[in-house]
Amino acid sequence: MWAHSRGGLELLFGSVKCHEVDLDSNEITVEKLLVWIRENLLKERQEMFLKGKSVRPGVLVLINDYDWELMGHLEAPIKDKDSVVFISTLHGG
Amino acid sequence: MWAHSRGGLELLFGSVKCHEVDLDSNEITVEKLLVWIRENLLKERQEMFLKGKSVRPGVLVLINDYDWELMGHLEAPIKDKDSVVFISTLHGG
């Protein structure tokens, strides 16, 4: 699967916008993906991306261009060819 | 599969932008799809959409957001869940 970060969040991942993630199993949940990201991609300033088991306030999670609220939130299933986007809401103008 | 028309071409299809097409076989070519469209969707002014076996000059064919030139032109295969877009180039401004 592919994990993308946008709206400034990519700065937490060394300015890399897209990461290919090889899943060990056929299907995982967003909750497990967040654990994997914390342990493998997010080297510092975890509080800029995570809060507890979820993402921090102000971050939207999109699974194949659908708001994760429509897909089951932390329980939303992710399969091999799915695309997950983490996007920080912007306030500027 | 879904056939979409844009850039004014939808006027040839009764202003309907999207048509769901049930394929008889698992896979057809764009050439066969054009024949099917001529016989089933295009009631009049065929010269505004077709020329010979192909689309008229000024129409781009997109298969899942890829230019059909990259997919085999008239021979490009179309499967059940594919999306085909016919778009007329615009000159206005």
Add this chain to the structure above:
Amino acid sequence: SAYTTHGLNSYQVCRYSRQLLVPAFGIAGQEKLLSSSILVIGCGGLGSSAALYLAAAGVGVLGLVDRDTVELNNLHRQIIHSEEAIGTSKVRSAATSCRRINSSLSILEFPNGFSADNALEIVRKFDVVVDATDNLPSRYLISDACVVARKPLVSGAALGLDGQLTVYNHKNGPCYRCLFPVPPPQSACQRCSDSGVLGVVPGIIGSLEALEAIKLASGTGEPLSSRMLIFDASLGRFQNIKLRAKNPSCVACGDNPEITEANFHNMNYEAFTGV
């Protein structure tokens, strides 16, 4: 013929003729637009293109809100202001530019800004609201005011090379608080305010805000409700996102709202967002 029964005068038929020819808009769309009122909150990067295109398109009443004055470092993106306007009120400068394009426009100027004290009174004068501000407290304030006053809200944002656009509080779609019930931590916002913006990016998003406001006011097309456009200017790519519906337990737009007309004046958005 249609030309003898509609409410446009011959000057309007000439001025808007190329727009009247669009089948999905037409005379009916232009009439609705001419009798509508649209409020643009913020006359900066987003508000520049939003206000100019609304003025040109023929909105009936255009409201402009901003308490700032024009500065030199605005001009790389705020195309509604000129060098000679530096030091003067942004609302006044923006209104002058809009009138230069369309003198038949009615403009309401609000140079004292937008706050919990005046928000409801201002918003109630308009049919559609455009959020063209640049800070987090304003985004909650404007969304709550639109929910209480029952107005659709076109919301755009731009930063660096990124842009976002959606319509809140329209039909069954979410409000800002449905998407973001808890404000982000202060540390996540501070960094944003320092990172600048490529000038044309808010221009693109502001033009798209004008489009969505015109669609809502004229009844044309499908407004971007429960959907969001995400723009990546570096790649030149837009993503079309499907958003959640309205949240029945939302404190603003839910079935039993905590934010109401009665307590609206007591809200403190700076404290709420930690700014």
Add this chain to the structure above:
Amino acid sequence: SAYTTHGLNSYQVCRYSRQLLVPAFGIAGQEKLLSSSILVIGCGGLGSSAALYLAAAGVGVLGLVDRDTVELNNLHRQIIHSEEAIGTSKVRSAATSCRRINSSLSILEFPNGFSADNALEIVRKFDVVVDATDNLPSRYLISDACVVARKPLVSGAALGLDGQLTVYNHKNGPCYRCLFPVPPPQSACQRCSDSGVLGVVPGIIGSLEALEAIKLASGTGEPLSSRMLIFDASLGRFQNIKLRAKNPSCVACGDNPEITEANFHNMNYEAFTGV
């Protein structure tokens, strides 16, 4: 510090400060932009937003081409022109508006239009060309001129509620003739010219043209080469399309081109397109 070694003066650092803060653009991007020249062909619906944002962003030399005068029915979409400019040259009116925003800009005005006679001479003065015209013969003429003169071409179009944007003749990407070797039949074009345009749609596409021109001139991001944006304003949706590469047998940009500097002046684009 970087501020002591770059080529921006203190006025430029102030004016463009919010843009200098964008990491992917920065001082290096602004310096390249300030030393670049960009030609906008057409000062109408597309050219209005394209030229204003290029002027604001700090392009070094801006070229403006148009042989028309401003008319009342332009003003619903051509925000670079004001009511008082009606009847005057579009190029002159556009240049005046650009200078009001940025008096440090150098502007080259071409009020006699663009033809096979002057195309190469004009295009050669610039680094990047923006096609903001509204007709088919111009689109072939401009593409061919850019191929012969080896300039990247940002091309936008808008009609009704639809828009399109791409970059031609850049690196291994196609030119206009690679995509459309044969012009459409006259019957397919006639209908286009009658169907009008919602004013803000060319505004959105023109702003996106300015963005792509700024990206090319400053070396920022990924230009829209071999790719196309398709905009549906009714739905508020963009599609991101992957296009073919350059065609080796293209009569303009192929390995053995038929269109060359030597025979360019003899081309008749009206006859070729049947207009």
